[in-house]
Amino acid sequence: MPVKLIDIARLAGVSKATASRALHGSPLVKEETRRLVMEKAEELKYKPNSLAQAMATKRSGIVGFLMYKKNPPYVSHSFFGPVLDGAIEEASNRGYHIVLAAADDMEDTFDEHFIQDSIDGAMLVSFYPKEVIKEFERRGIPLVVINDFVESNNNAFVIDDNYNGACAIMEHLIKDRGHSKIAHITERLEHPSFHARYRGFLDMHEKHKIKLYSKPYTARHTTFQEGSRVMEKVLSRKNLPTAVFAATDTLALGAIHAIKKAGLRVPEDIAVAGYDDIAAASMSDPPLTTVSVDRLRIGRSAVTALIEQISEPGKPSRVITIKNRLIVRDST
Amino acid sequence: MPVKLIDIARLAGVSKATASRALHGSPLVKEETRRLVMEKAEELKYKPNSLAQAMATKRSGIVGFLMYKKNPPYVSHSFFGPVLDGAIEEASNRGYHIVLAAADDMEDTFDEHFIQDSIDGAMLVSFYPKEVIKEFERRGIPLVVINDFVESNNNAFVIDDNYNGACAIMEHLIKDRGHSKIAHITERLEHPSFHARYRGFLDMHEKHKIKLYSKPYTARHTTFQEGSRVMEKVLSRKNLPTAVFAATDTLALGAIHAIKKAGLRVPEDIAVAGYDDIAAASMSDPPLTTVSVDRLRIGRSAVTALIEQISEPGKPSRVITIKNRLIVRDST
DNA sequence: AAATATAATGAAACCGGTTGCATTAATAGT
DNA sequence: ACTATTAATGCAACCGGTTTCATTATATTT
Numbered sequence: 001m002p003v004k005l006i007d008i009a010r011l012a013g014v015s016k017a018t019a020s021r022a023l024h025g026s027p028l029v030k031e032e033t034r035r036l037v038m039e040k041a042e043e044l045k046y047k048p049n050s051l052a053q054a055m056a057t058k059r060s061g062i063v064g065f066l067m068y069k070k071n072p073p074y075v076s077h078s079f080f081g082p083v084l085d086g087a088i089e090e091a092s093n094r095g096y097h098i099v100l101a102a103a104d105d106m107e108d109t110f111d112e113h114f115i116q117d118s119i120d121g122a123m124l125v126s127f128y129p130k131e132v133i134k135e136f137e138r139r140g141i142p143l144v145v146i147n148d149f150v151e152s153n154n155n156a157f158v159i160d161d162n163y164n165g166a167c168a169i170m171e172h173l174i175k176d177r178g179h180s181k182i183a184h185i186t187e188r189l190e191h192p193s194f195h196a197r198y199r200g201f202l203d204m205h206e207k208h209k210i211k212l213y214s215k216p217y218t219a220r221h222t223t224f225q226e227g228s229r230v231m232e233k234v235l236s237r238k239n240l241p242t243a244v245f246a247a248t249d250t251l252a253l254g255a256i257h258a259i260k261k262a263g264l265r266v267p268e269d270i271a272v273a274g275y276d277d278i279a280a281a282s283m284s285d286p287p288l289t290t291v292s293v294d295r296l297r298i299g300r301s302a303v304t305a306l307i308e309q310i311s312e313p314g315k316p317s318r319v320i321t322i323k324n325r326l327i328v329r330d331s332t
Numbered sequence: 333m334p335v336k337l338i339d340i341a342r343l344a345g346v347s348k349a350t351a352s353r354a355l356h357g358s359p360l361v362k363e364e365t366r367r368l369v370m371e372k373a374e375e376l377k378y379k380p381n382s383l384a385q386a387m388a389t390k391r392s393g394i395v396g397f398l399m400y401k402k403n404p405p406y407v408s409h410s411f412f413g414p415v416l417d418g419a420i421e422e423a424s425n426r427g428y429h430i431v432l433a434a435a436d437d438m439e440d441t442f443d444e445h446f447i448q449d450s451i452d453g454a455m456l457v458s459f460y461p462k463e464v465i466k467e468f469e470r471r472g473i474p475l476v477v478i479n480d481f482v483e484s485n486n487n488a489f490v491i492d493d494n495y496n497g498a499c500a501i502m503e504h505l506i507k508d509r510g511h512s513k514i515a516h517i518t519e520r521l522e523h524p525s526f527h528a529r530y531r532g533f534l535d536m537h538e539k540h541k542i543k544l545y546s547k548p549y550t551a552r553h554t555t556f557q558e559g560s561r562v563m564e565k566v567l568s569r570k571n572l573p574t575a576v577f578a579a580t581d582t583l584a585l586g587a588i589h590a591i592k593k594a595g596l597r598v599p600e601d602i603a604v605a606g607y608d609d610i611a612a613a614s615m616s617d618p619p620l621t622t623v624s625v626d627r628l629r630i631g632r633s634a635v636t637a638l639i640e641q642i643s644e645p646g647k648p649s650r651v652i653t654i655k656n657r658l659i660v661r662d663s664t
Numbered sequence: 665a666a667a668t669a670t671a672a673t674g675a676a677a678c679c680g681g682t683t684g685c686a687t688t689a690a691t692a693g694t
Numbered sequence: 695a696c697t698a699t700t701a702a703t704g705c706a707a708c709c710g711g712t713t714t715c716a717t718t719a720t721a722t723t724t
Contacts, residue, residue, distance in 0.1 A: 054679095076414045081408030082408040088407070098431065114394070116382060117383070285592065362701080362702060362703090365703085383680080
């Protein structure tokens with residue numbers, strides 16, 4: 001039923017080969033012939049079958065956006081969601097499509113029917129084990145990793161400038177607001193992002209010659225409840241901090257909740273700063289001071305980098321750092 | 333380089349045809365042959381090329397998740413995000429993949445390279461014009477529409493039970509809390525969801541014999557800022573309401589912000605209820621009373637329904653209503 | 665005008681599977 | 695033992711494009 005290449009070829013009185021070439025602007029066809037073919041194509045509203053095309057060219061125009069199945073939310077995650085949004089936008093502009101996949105483990109990742117051979121490349125978010133990255137490389141699938149890094153040869157890594165963001169927050173607390181007893185609430189420090197933020201936390205203490213208030217408090221997950229729970233632990237100490245730097249906004253919002261519940265005021269008694277600038281950060285009471293991570297840009301850059309990897313196979317690995325911005329609101 | 337069907341066929345000493353049939357458990361092959369083939373396939377870790385397979389069977393195993401380009405955010409939207417999450421989960425369980433597309437207008441939607449002929453069906457979120465839905469039907473592409481409805485023959489519609497949710501909120505405000513001056517903040521009433529919520533608002537007035545406080549206040553978009561701005565208009569009246577029913581949580585949170593800013597307390601001076609139960613609703617101060625819309629389930633049901641439409645072409649249209657739940661928190 | 669170079673075209677193979685139909689092997693019937 | 699069925703298998707066409715290579719039409723050179 002749908003119009004096929006052979007249809008317009010016949011109508012134009014040429015072969016499939018010529019028709020195909022004409023539509024791709026090959027210099028091998030006479031200008032006159034090309035016009036004729038295009039005219040007919042236009043007339044019949046011909047659209048090439050993308051599967052057949054992918055089959056023949058070994059280019060599907062599809063890239064994968066891979067998430068870890070362990071812990072939903074996937075795309076409704078306050079970080080991944082906007083990243084995906086940016087990726088969609090960029091992909092759409094460049095004629096690519098994004099297919100989503102959530103896998104349990106490495107084997108699963110590559111068993112995924114479509115990953116196997118039908119995508120031109122992939123983006124990895126979440127915290128994938130290093131071997132997965134290696135396996136992509138082994139199979140020669142172009143890959144871009146978001147917010148993680150591992151030594152390798154042919155990948156791109158798009159990373160928020162966590163260290164500088166954390167430094168900015170800390171200098172704001174120390175220099176602009178004069179704090180010197182600052183608690184740090186974070187999640188798994190093994191993760192590069194949290195680790196970099198922690199390093200900023202430490203280094204600014206050193207730079208401004210103030211001593212640590214305490215070791216970091218570690219939440220089990222990045223949730224409001226955990227932020228609240230961990231903050232309660234902080235509040236149970238005799239010696240309270242005057243400020244809290246939470247490694248994510250979600251944790252920060254939980255912390256604010258706990259502080260208010262304890263009858264203290266934010267920022268008068270304890271100031272709170274977060275990281276990410278998620279939607280809820282500007283809607284909280286008080287609005288949260290944080291670091292705005294340009295997640296849309298991360299997504300866009302990831303797609304851009306991926307397309308580069310695709311079109312220049314063998315391109316050496318590189319790290320793309322996305323700048324962020326301190327947003328001072330009323331919580332500090 | 334990758335293992336092809338012909339490879340394992342040769343290794344097993346059979347033809348491609350037999351190999352293919354063996355792998356699909358066709359009753360045409362001898363048990364013994366099948367075992368041999370499967371063994372070889374296992375050995376070489378054979379994975380069929382999904383594009384070739386799609387090409388031959390005219391089934392790609394891909395479904396589209398279509399969004400409107402007009403107003404990002406796409407997937408980071410507090411409603412669409414979780415819906416997509418649910419869809420991912422269900423699709424993943426059933427061996428389907430989801431490809432994302434954002435289009436500007438109808439033409440664009442169908443020009444989208446991949447939509448054309450490579451997806452088995454599609455889900456429509458956002459507020460698509462009716463003609464788009466008709467066009468899908470005309471082309472015979474299985475379609476599921478989320479949160480909208482239009483008379484048609486072969487589609488499924490997955491819709492939150494907006495009317496009952498709104499009634500629940502209103503009865504809570506009226507009966508449990510004794511309010512009788514209730515303002516309604518909403519967005520474009522043309523949209524079926526908002527319209528149904530509004531009907532609930534009206535009908536409960538009638539049922540409980542209380543008269544309307546005012547006409548609905550309409551925000552230009554569903555944003556915190558708009559919620560706040562519109563609430564300020566309400567607050568500028570001499571005769572203040574004792575409660576506000578906002579058609580979305582985002583608007584409700586904006587309203588709370590405006591109320592607090594005006595020096596009034598929530599819920600003591602003015603109670604506020606929202607709708608959706610987005611993540612921020614439980615993190616606000618005070619935590620928001622709202623209707624929990626099971627967006628994950630909406631996404632899962634959409635995929636389930638879509639797969640049904642795909643496997644039973646010509647199946648008549650139906651509406652699938654997803655139940656919701658009143659969540660009473662401290663804002664009322 | 666003939667020989668040679670170059671521009672356009674088409675036939676056919678290919679991408680990697682699935683499936684209709686003809687054919688051969690195995691089993692059943694008499 | 696010989697034919698009639700039925701069970702297994704393979705050949706080849708097909709899905710809808712792209713691309714190599716041979717071939718024909720046109721232009722250039724002498």
